[in-house]
Amino acid sequence: QVQLVESGGGSVLPGGSRRLSCAASGFNVSNNFVSWHRQPPGKEREFVARLTPLGVSTSYGESVKGRFTISRDDARNTVYLQMNSLTPDDTAVYYCYVMVGSRGYWGQGTQVTVSS
Numbered sequence: 001q002v003q004l005v006e007s008g009g010g011s012v013l014p015g016g017s018r019r020l021s022c023a024a025s026g027f028n029v030s031n032n033f034v035s036w037h038r039q040p041p042g043k044e045r046e047f048v049a050r051l052t053p054l055g056v057s058t059s060y061g062e063s064v065k066g067r068f069t070i071s072r073d074d075a076r077n078t079v080y081l082q083m084n085s086l087t088p089d090d091t092a093v094y095y096c097y098v099m100v101g102s103r104g105y106w107g108q109g110t111q112v113t114v115s116s
Contacts, residue, residue: 002026002105004096009110012086020081020110022096029072030054033099034079036070038092039109048094049081063089086114 008020022034035050049060049070058070069082079096093109 002098002100002103004098004105004107006094006096006107006110009094009112011113011115014087014114014116016086016114017082017084018086018112020083020094020112022079022081022107024077024079024096024098027098027100028074029077029079029098030074034072035097036079036081036094037097038090038094038112040089040092045095051079083112086112088114090114 003025005023006020008018012018031053033050033052036048037045038048039045047061048064049058049068051058051070051072060068067083067085071080081094083090091112091114093111095109096107098105
């Protein structure tokens with residue numbers, strides 16, 4: 001049974017950093033495309049970052065390039081999102097997502113609020 005559990009959200013000051021975790025079960029993160037998405041209040045869900053199988057390459061949404069980094073710990077079967085230089089525009093619920101076979105799976109999300 002595929003499960004994704006995000007954690008690490010919370011309140012952070014502008015300019016601060018936060019690391020989100022996505023703990024996976026039911027599949028190996030090393031063998032699948034795993035991505036992060038976010039949904040700001042009142043807006044549609046948007047792509048944030050993606051890590052290819054075997055960690056060969058990464059891709060990022062334009063608004064987070066240079067500030068966010070996606071990575072993976074195979075031993076923990078966990079994918080991370082390191083977020084630096086946060087601004088209020090980064091306030092959102094952050095979700096991880098994976099396609100296993102022909103089915104997509106979302107985590108429950110974790111709220112990140114950037115505010116002074």
